Amino acid sequence: MSGLSAGIGCRGLRVHAGRRELLSVPELHVAAGSTLAVLGPNGAGKSTLLRALGLLSSHRVSGEILLDGRPATRSLLRDAIVAVLQRPIMRRGTVAANVISGLRFRGVSRREARIRAWPWIEALGLGPLVGRDARSLSIGEAQRVSITRALAVGPRVLLLDEPFSGLDSTTRADLLADLRAALTGQPTATILVTHDRHEALALAEDTALLIDGRIRQHGPTAEVLDRPGDADTARLLGYTNLLPPALTGGTHTLVARPEHTQLVLAPSDGPADQAHDVRSVTGTLRRTVALGVATRVDVDTSAGSLTCLHPGDVLATELPPIGSDVRVRIRQARSLITADRDEPTETLPGPGDRQGTRGPAFDSEL
Structure with missing residues (x-):
């Protein structure tokens, strides 16, 4: 990793609760303009990782958090990072007022905030809802507002803490597609934590598999999802x-x-x-x-x-x-290739499959 790489990352990151180690990540980097999915089961340390990267952990944290390749401070990260949580938080007022609230909190005038927020309102399909009472929205609509509010700020880093987990499959698929389109071409480094591999495939170019507080596999999403490295x-x-x-x-x-x-x-x-x-x-x-x-x-x-x-x-x-x-x-x-990770993962063809359509045939078929 270059010392001046744009984006967010960490080196030698460890999180402890008393004597118990919750997380150990020797090195991780998410480049500006890219999206990383951190995929893991419940209790793997996904949210712990997000809090540590934002210097918001209540546990003992050691190691370096890097913003654009340089050691980060809490004040720098506060201005650079926006998080979207699993449960959307709606303030009193209209959808439009909620979308611009992040900009207003940062001292942007109401008029300028509306101008800056409108392209994101259109990109996320909220135009017909701008005058609605935000607290009357469905959970899917409210989460769409939360994501739009986050993007309108123009964050250098966007942290997504399982924001799609409470949505039905159709709403989730639509929001994932709209978010991916909205992020395309933006300089934002995005980290999505999830337990759902389909979300990783829909949104992220790269995926890290986190199990028991350790990254067990990391690489391009399609490759990671198609080629597991071990039984876990x-x-x-x-x-x-x-x-x-x-x-x-x-x-x-x-x-x-x-x-x-x-x-x-x-x-x-x-x-x-x-x-x-x-x-x-x-x-x-x-x-x-x-x-x-x-x-x-x-x-x-x-x-x-x-x-x-x-x-x-x-x-x-x-x-x-x-x-x-x-x-x-x-x-x-x-x-499963565990001894030599450079050896290609092979496919077992089934009856009627043509050889080579999904990779080389396995020598010893089941």
Whole structure:
């Protein structure tokens, strides 16, 4: 990292609560004009990281916080950083008054604040709502106001502390798309903390995986989400099915998402089924969960519990009863490369897939 890199970062950052270490980040940098998603489970230290970067932590913090490559002070960060929280805070008054309140707080005149805020109001689609009482808004509309208020200030650093987690899927997707478009071409360094990989993919060029207070993987978002480095990061990224080398006959653990598995309703000794034995596992159907357009099916196998997504609702789908013998077929998997991270992650092709359409074929297919 260059000593004069524009953006925000840290070096040797550690956060302690008494003797317990909450966070340890040797180095991190988010360049001006880029967005980093910090993806992790609950309790991983995501919000702790944001508070430490803003010098707002109530815990003991050591290391350096860097703003544009130089050690930052609290007063510098106060002027440079704007945060959007999980729960939007609306002041009394109209939507327009709420949007300009950040600028007014910084001493900008009301007239100038309105001029500076209007392009952001249009960019985030708030034009029809400007005269509404801000406290009458839905949570999705209120969060849109919070984000617009933050952008109108023109922050050098934008911190997003899971602001989309309380929104329905359609509202969240629309707001993520509008925010990404609004940030394009802006000099703002943005950090989004989230537990949802889909938010990272929608908004961030780069993603860091944070588990137990440590960054376990960091790189371009598409690459990180597609190539988990170990079992913990695989589970975080939705690869809930782990198949050990002893089962696959290979040298690496294979991982697969539920949507990349297929449930065969009953095992068979017929020729058609034997042809696919190398990529399927028999087990016992343990549980079904209706998800609307699909049914989640949990199967106990010699590899542990595997999860499939079976098309259709459980009430309208002919599934065998709990306790039945079934077969789980893997259509696509990734190999975990832990010894040599430079070795390419490979794809396991499923029946009917053309070789090379998703990467090189795996030597030892399941």
